[in-house]
Amino acid sequence: MTDALPPGSTIGIVGGGQLGRMSAMAAARLGYRAHIFATEASSPASQVSAATTVGAYDDVDALARFARDVDVVTFEFENISAAGLELLAGIKPVRPGPAVLRASQDRVTEKCFINAVGGSTASWAAVNNPDDLASAVAEIGLPSVLKTTRLGYDGRGQAVLRERGDAEAAWERLAPRPLVLEAFVDFACEISVVVARGLDGSVAAFDAVENWHRHHILDLTLAPARISAELAENARATAIRVAAGLGVVGLLAVEMFVDRDGKLLVNELAPRPHNSGHWTIDACPASQFEMHIRAVAGLPLPPATRHSDAVMKNLVGPDDLALWPEILATPGLIPHLYGKAEARPGRKMGHVTRLFPRGALPGEHGVRAVLGVLADGESK
Numbered sequence: 201m202t203d204a205l206p207p208g209s210t211i212g213i214v215g216g217g218q219l220g221r222m223s224a225m226a227a228a229r230l231g232y233r234a235h236i237f238a239t240e241a242s243s244p245a246s247q248v249s250a251a252t253t254v255g256a257y258d259d260v261d262a263l264a265r266f267a268r269d270v271d272v273v274t275f276e277f278e279n280i281s282a283a284g285l286e287l288l289a290g291i292k293p294v295r296p297g298p299a300v301l302r303a304s305q306d307r308v309t310e311k312c313f314i315n316a317v318g319g320s321t322a323s324w325a326a327v328n329n330p331d332d333l334a335s336a337v338a339e340i341g342l343p344s345v346l347k348t349t350r351l352g353y354d355g356r357g358q359a360v361l362r363e364r365g366d367a368e369a370a371w372e373r374l375a376p377r378p379l380v381l382e383a384f385v386d387f388a389c390e391i392s393v394v395v396a397r398g399l400d401g402s403v404a405a406f407d408a409v410e411n412w413h414r415h416h417i418l419d420l421t422l423a424p425a426r427i428s429a430e431l432a433e434n435a436r437a438t439a440i441r442v443a444a445g446l447g448v449v450g451l452l453a454v455e456m457f458v459d460r461d462g463k464l465l466v467n468e469l470a471p472r473p474h475n476s477g478h479w480t481i482d483a484c485p486a487s488q489f490e491m492h493i494r495a496v497a498g499l500p501l502p503p504a505t506r507h508s509d510a511v512m513k514n515l516v517g518p519d520d521l522a523l524w525p526e527i528l529a530t531p532g533l534i535p536h537l538y539g540k541a542e543a544r545p546g547r548k549m550g551h552v553t554r555l556f557p558r559g560a561l562p563g564e565h566g567v568r569a570v571l572g573v574l575a576d577g578e579s580k
């Protein structure tokens with residue numbers, strides 16, 4: 201392991217949110233310092249890190265200062281500009297590399313890549329103007345989903361087209377353009393796999409998990425997904441193939457639909473720790489965050505084994521946060537809070553995990569009941 205960063209080295213993390221925070225905590229446990237690049241000095245990640253460089257994500261002077269101060273650069277936030285990426289990569293090793301980030305920043309590039317490595321996606325067509333949209337609707341049919349190719353997250357920047365007449369208003373509303381039209385998938389469930397890939401090309405893929413959303417935001421993750429062993433293995437194999445094809449060093453989260461025929465369709469890639477991997481902190485000997493740091497630091501990757509089954513629930517906005525005292529008083533709920541000053545609606549403030557012996561994950565209707573004070577609500 202000649203390329204391994206020695207203890208005491210500094211890992212630069214671009215982005216100051218909860219993913220950076222939990223990566224920095226994993227880095228600290230492995231004897232590294234974390235240095236955050238964020239737009240505010242007291243970001244959630246900064247609060248647990250040795251240093252922060254404050255700057256905008258396109259501030260080349262600040263990015264250069266940051267890169268000079270660290271030993272390796274990684275990300276918790278993938279929407280940094282192409283110029284910013286090139287600049288960082290010219291100063292220090294950037295893991296995953298700029299090509300991986302560029303592929304995941306644009307839905308069309310991403311889908312081309314997934315299809316090229318043999319991954320299936322819902323049928324799709326690039327939409328650069330209203331004429332493209334008309335022909336895409338004719339080709340793909342309705343219902344379908346129109347999405348911005350860049351900067352969409354948590355269901356922002358997309359519209360479901362149910363009738364031909366919906367197309368014009370959706371075109372007008374969605375920005376930034378260009379757009380992409382996808383067939384609407386009548387899915388049986390949504391799953392994801394987080395895979396780590398090391399500097400030496402070794403891989404460790406966590407089990408496929410099942411994701412339930414609420415108001416377009418991840419609400420619950422069930423680990424493992426309640427799908428057949430064969431499908432779960434296919435999902436892991438798909439994630440590994442995509443990560444290897446992209447040459448990822450670090451983490452890749454692969455979000456997939458399982459359609460009504462039991463077919464896997466890749467929806468989205470994220471080359472970073474992922475919300476659907478938070479359960480690994482409590483249910484696995486090495487979490488997604490430890491895998492992230494190990495991969496970017498050139499350390500060996502342990503197997504991505506799971507000692508327990510788990511349900512993870514996000515704490516979103518002021519309503520969930522208001523339950524914090526009760527959460528702390530509920531035996532079995534493992535609490536995580538991200539240190540965000542303001543609990544705006546829709547903002548991810550923390551999460552809780554509940555563990556079960558392997559094989560004892562509650563069924564569909566029991567999942568909410570095990571969350572105690574957080575049992576209210578509907579998601580899917």
Ligand code: AMP
Nearest residue numbers: 322345353354355382383384385467468
């Ligand atoms: P995305 O931003 O692509 O992750 O989409 C956010 C959510 O919208 C997904 O988790 C799905 O619940 C839903 N969604 C996105 N694309 C489709 C699709 N093609 N068919 C059905 N539902 C979709």
